[in-house]
Structures are given as structure tokens and as C-alpha cells.
Amino acid sequence: MSSTDHADLKDILEFVAQAEGTFPQDLCEVRESPLGGVGVFAKSAIPEGTTLLQLPKSAVFSASNSSIANLLHDAQIDGVLALNIAFIYETTVFRETSHWTPYLKSITAGALPPAYWNDADKLLLQGTTLDTLFDALTPQEEVQSGFEIAIDLSETWNKEFGLAIPQGYLDIDINDMDDVRRKFHKFVSVAYALSARVFEIDAFHESALVPIADLFNHHVVRPDLHFVSQYDVCDLCGEAGMCKHMLAEEIEAARDEEELRERSRSPKVEKNRSDKADLAISPSVISLLEKDLAEELDEQIREQSTDKPKELDPEECVDMTLSRDVEAGEEIFNSYGELSNVFLLTRYGFTIERNPYDIVHLGAQAKEHIANNEALVERAEWWANTGFELFANWFKVAFPEEEHEHTEDCDHDHDEEHEHTEDCDHDHEEDEEDQDEDQDEEQDEENDEEQDSEMENDDEEEQEAEEPWLSELEVDYTGQATPALIALCTLLSMKEEDVQALIKGAEQEPDSFEQLISEENMATSGAVVRDIALAYKEKLDKAASHSASEISAEQAECAKNLVIAESAILEKLLESLQL
Numbered sequence: 414m415s416s417t418d419h420a421d422l423k424d425i426l427e428f429v430a431q432a433e434g435t436f437p438q439d440l441c442e443v444r445e446s447p448l449g450g451v452g453v454f455a456k457s458a459i460p461e462g463t464t465l466l467q468l469p470k471s472a473v474f475s476a477s478n479s480s481i482a483n484l485l486h487d488a489q490i491d492g493v494l495a496l497n498i499a500f501i502y503e504t505t506v507f508r509e510t511s512h513w514t515p516y517l518k519s520i521t522a523g524a525l526p527p528a529y530w531n532d533a534d535k536l537l538l539q540g541t542t543l544d545t546l547f548d549a550l551t552p553q554e555e556v557q558s559g560f561e562i563a564i565d566l567s568e569t570w571n572k573e574f575g576l577a578i579p580q581g582y583l584d585i586d587i588n589d590m591d592d593v594r595r596k597f598h599k600f601v602s603v604a605y606a607l608s609a610r611v612f613e614i615d616a617f618h619e620s621a622l623v624p625i626a627d628l629f630n631h632h633v634v635r636p637d638l639h640f641v642s643q644y645d646v647c648d649l650c651g652e653a654g655m656c657k658h659m660l661a662e663e664i665e666a667a668r669d670e671e672e673l674r675e676r677s678r679s680p681k682v683e684k685n686r687s688d689k690a691d692l693a694i695s696p697s698v699i700s701l702l703e704k705d706l707a708e709e710l711d712e713q714i715r716e717q718s719t720d721k722p723k724e725l726d727p728e729e730c731v732d733m734t735l736s737r738d739v740e741a742g743e744e745i746f747n748s749y750g751e752l753s754n755v756f757l758l759t760r761y762g763f764t765i766e767r768n769p770y771d772i773v774h775l776g777a778q779a780k781e782h783i784a785n786n787e788a789l790v791e792r793a794e795w796w797a798n799t800g801f802e803l804f805a806n807w808f809k810v811a812f813p814e815e816e817h818e819h820t821e822d823c824d825h826d827h828d829e830e831h832e833h834t835e836d837c838d839h840d841h842e843e844d845e846e847d848q849d850e851d852q853d854e855e856q857d858e859e860n861d862e863e864q865d866s867e868m869e870n871d872d873e874e875e876q877e878a879e880e881p882w883l884s885e886l887e888v889d890y891t892g893q894a895t896p897a898l899i900a901l902c903t904l905l906s907m908k909e910e911d912v913q914a915l916i917k918g919a920e921q922e923p924d925s926f927e928q929l930i931s932e933e934n935m936a937t938s939g940a941v942v943r944d945i946a947l948a949y950k951e952k953l954d955k956a957a958s959h960s961a962s963e964i965s966a967e968q969a970e971c972a973k974n975l976v977i978a979e980s981a982i983l984e985k986l987l988e989s990l991q992l
């Protein structure tokens with residue numbers, strides 16, 4: 414979806430060279446990729462550990478680095494919305510005068526994510542997991558409100574500072590609904606183009622665009638390199654070491670400590686806040702804090718005054734480093750995260766064949782199955798209100814090693830972590846934080862981010878909170894149904910007296926839940942799984958029978974691939990049932 418024009422490469426490489434970034438063109442080259450657009454290829458064999466890109470953070474494009482950084486900061490706009498607005502200003506208002514133009518002009522928008530396709534095109538994905546679990550055919554309110562915020566700000570900045578309103582984007586004619594719709598879609602398409610390229614950099618830059626790093630394509634299982642950026646920096650100035658903000662914070666903390674000590678020495682004297690300033694901090698504490706800052710300033714002055722070429726401070730750079738050897742001629746891949754095709758399509762605009770992170774979610778179909786069978790409603794209600802929780806508790810104890818957590822690393826983790834970030838974000842706009850919680854110690858220091866994703870699945874989280882029994886009704890890429898799905902289907906297939914016995918004894922005899930996943934009951938439960946899977950598959954067939962109306966051939970192909978991938982998973986499931 415997001416392709417770089419070959420003609421822009423020269424300017425991007427020059428931009429990086431001027432920023433004193435390093436990209437060893439004797440080792441690798443950027444050229445057309447068979448995947449579409451461009452990719453990065455090895456010119457010769459390159460060993461693991463080689464850094465292929467090192468770029469000062471000052472050369473990444475973030476809201477904090479942009480021409481309107483102060484305005485955005487004062488308006489308290491951050492995250493991807495800030496990046497979106499900054500990008501629009503830089504490319505429409507500042508254009509040729511902008512330092513970023515040689516790079517930013519290579520990023521073109523146009524395509525819309527599925528939630529903004531017309532109704533006819535949405536039919537291509539109707540009934541899929543993208544639709545039923547992630548609700549990614551429904552526009553997100555945050556996107557609309559992000560657009561409104563951008564319009565309001567542009568009018569305010571225009572009135573107060575005479576800053577031009579971005580033409581063709583935020584200069585809407587409120588009386589012309591077509592104009593509003595067209596410009597809203599342009600705003601969304603910018604967000605979609607950026608979401609395919611954004612990286613999480615650090616606490617100061619947050620989401621940002623990184624020249625050259627964004628030319629590496631995604632490999633689903635065998636990436637060659639990883640993106641490294643130290644996340645822990647001052648969120649006000651971006652300094653990795655001691656800075657004036659940290660110094661101020663430490664002085665404040667020392668002051669508070671002193672105050673506490675003072676209070677405990679004379680507990681009867683209640684000091685109020687206004688007395689605080691009078692408390693003396695030990696001069697040794699201040700001189701220690703100031704010494705750190707002075708040393709750092711000295712270091713900077715020494716560096717500036719020597720003639721030798723300035724060495725980049727790794728703490729102030731982002732790096733892309735090979736995590737395995739690559740052979741001459743190979744395309745070098747990044748990983749955008751362990752992401753299913755739903756996520757790849759909604760955030761990055763592409764899908765891949767044989768994606769091991771794909772799942773099919775049968776929750777909505779199971780609900781429909783129950784609603785169509787009156788006799789099942791009562792037992793399903795018991796399951797939803799009581800039974801599932803008891804079953805999940807029993808399962809955790811009985812199979813501790815199989816405990817199924819929807820963590821970031823989980824294959825069918827719907828909070829699919831952003832690495833080249835985005836949540837099955839169908840809301841590409843507002844996702845803020847996408848730090849892997851699972852980062853190991855080293856990654857705590859250096860945020861080893863794949864391009865960050867933020868598809869925050871607010872919808873799914875809501876569903877999980879409201880109906881946890883539905884969230885795990887899944888089939889994985891290998892065609893394996895989750896225990897929760899098997900258990901529910903067994904319950905639905907049991908004789909009424911057996912169900913009553915289970916309900917009666919469930920709390921006292923948790924082991925009675927074993928029958929819900931026992932091999933013996935597979936034949937009957939399998940029949941229910943099959944009915945639900947076949948009904949779901951019928952919807953997939955229907956989706957596949959529609960033709961695209963407005964979307965590009967590439968997008969139609971992605972929709973088709975997604976449906977084919979889900980069908981293939983269900984085929985595997987049906988085959989395994991052997992009924």
C-alpha cells in the first residue's frame with residue numbers, strides 16, 4: 414500500500430547523509446522488491462551484528478521535531494494525531510522551505526483503510542474476523558474527532574499567528590458536505606500512509622517517521638534485522654542523560670525528601686506547602702546534581718571544538734542492526750511484529766500468504782448458532798454468566814503450561830503489538846503507546862521496537878470485558894480449536910440431564926469440567942463446531958463472491974487473500990474433526 418517511488422531515493426539518501434546518518438551503500442542497496450514498492454537488498458554477504466543504519470534522532474520526523482512542535486505542545490496534542498497534523502503542515506504549508514521535504518515528499522497517501530471503504534467494498538470483508546472480532550469495518554470516533562481537532566487548531570493558529578491553513582486538507586467549507594467528506598478521507602489516508610511507516614522512538618519523539626528504516630519490508634517469521642532506539646529519555650527535551658529538566662526534578666525530589674525528614678524530626682510542627690521553599694537542601698546534593706550536568710556540557714563543548722569527524726552518540730541515534738547473517742542478493746527484512754493479516758491490512762495495507770499469526774474467531778457465529786436454537790439459550794446463558802469462569806479457573810489449574818493469555822506475544826493476540834507499530838488499529842489516529850510490555854531487560858533500556866503498531870483493539874477489549882466467554886472462541890492457523898471453543902460446543906451438544914448435573918456440581922467438583930474437553934465427547938462437540946464453522950464459511954464464500962467497486966486492485970487482492978486465509982484455516986479444522 415505504501416510504496417516509495419524510485420525517483421525519490423536519491424533525495425532520501427542525501428537527506429540521511431546530510432544528517433550525518435550512516436547507511437553503508439557498499440553493503441546494501443535499495444531497489445524494486447518483488448513484494449511491491451522498494452526494499453533493501455544485500456550487495457554482498459553481511460554478518461550478523463552489522464549496523465545497516467545509524468541515524469541521529471534529530472533526523473527522524475516526529476511532531477516534536479516538526480516546524481509546528483511548539484504549537485502542538487502548547488495545544489497538548491501528541492501521539493499519532495500530532496504526527497499526522499505535523500506531516501500535513503510540513504508537506505502543504507512549509508513545503509519547499511521545510512528541512513524535511515526531501516524525505517517527506519516520498520511518502521504519498523491515497524488509499525483508505527477498510528473502515529472507510531464504501532459499502533459495496535466492505536462486503537468483500539463482511540463476516541470475517543476483521544469484521545466480527547475487530548469491528549474494523551466501522552469507522553472509529555477518535556479518527557473523526559482527530560480531524561475536528563486538526564480543523565479547530567488550524568483555524569486558531571491562523572487567527573492568532575497568521576499561520577496558513579493547509580489547503581486541500583483542513584480548509585473545509587462547512588456548508589459543502591462533499592468537501593468535508595473528501596477532506597476527511599484525505600486526512601484518514603494520510604494517517605493510513607503514516608501508520609504503515611511509523612516507529613516508536615522514545616518518550617520525547619513518540620511516534621515518528623525514520624528515513625531509510627521505513628524502506629525495509631516485513632517478514633512474518635524470519636526477519637533479518639531489528640530496530641533499536643533508547644526509549645528512556647527526558648520527555649521534555651529528549652536528552653538521554655542528565656538535563657535541566659531532570660536536574661529540576663531531582664532537586665524537587667531532594668527537597669521533598671528533606672521536607673519529610675524535617676517533619677519526622679519535629680512531628681508537631683505541621684509545615685505547609687508554602688514553607689517548602691524555605692527548606693534548605695544540602696549543598697552537597699545540589700553540587701552532585703550540577704556536577705553531572707556540567708560534565709555533560711563540557712563533553713559537548715570538547716566534541717564541538719575538535720577537528721576530527723564527530724562521532725555519533727549511540728544513545729542519540731536509532732539503529733537497524735542485523736540479527737542474522739544475510740547472503741549477497743537477499744532482500745533484508747524487518748519485522749513489523751507478530752501480526753495477523755487483519756492487522757497487516759488495517760494498519761499497513763497488505764496481507765501475506767500463509768501467515769501463522771492468522772486466526773478465525775467464531776464468537777459471533779457461536780452466538781448466532783445459540784440464538785437460532787432456543788433449547789440452547791439457557792445453558793449458553795449459564796456458561797456466559799458462570800460456567801465459563803469456573804471452566805477457565807479449572808483449566809488454569811489442570812493445564813498450567815497451557816494457560817492462554819492474550820499477551821503481546823500470543824499468536825492470536827488481538828492486541829497485536831505494534832512493532833512497526835499499530836493495533837489492529839483500526840484507529841490509526843489515536844493510538845498512543847505501543848511499547849512491548851514483554852520487552853526483556855535489554856529492551857527496557859533500548860526499545861527494540863519493530864515498527865510499532867497500535868491497533869488498539871478497544872472494541873475487542875470492551876467485548877472481552879463484557880463477554881469474556883466469547884473472546885477465546887478461536888481456531889488457530891493450524892486449524893486447532895481453542896479449549897474454550899471445544900468446551901462450549903460440548904456443552905451445547907450434551908443431553909439436558911448431563912448439563913443439569915454439570916451445572917449442579919460445577920462449583921463443588923471443578924474436575925467435572927474435564928468432560929467438556931475430553932476425547933470421548935469430541936464426536937458430539939465436533940458436530941457443533943462443524944455447524945458453526947460451516948455457517949461462518951458460508952459467509953466467507955458470500956464475501957468472496959462480491960466484486961470490488963472503488964478500491965484498488967491491490968486492496969481487492971488483500972481482501973480476497975484474507976478471506977482465502979480464513980477459509981483455509983476452517984478447512985484444516987473441518988478436516989481434523991473427521992466426522
Ligand SMILES: C[S@@+](CC[C@H](N)C(=O)[O-])C[C@H]1O[C@@H](n2cnc3c(N)ncnc32)[C@H](O)[C@@H]1O
Binds near residue numbers: 417449610629762
Ligand atoms: C514501511 S514500508 C516498506 C517499504 C515499501 N515497500 C516502500 O516501497 O516504501 C511498508 C509498506 O511496504 C509494503 N510491504 C512491506 N512488507 C511487505 C510484504 N511482506 N508483502 C507485501 N508488501 C509489503 C506494504 O505496502 C507496506 O505498506
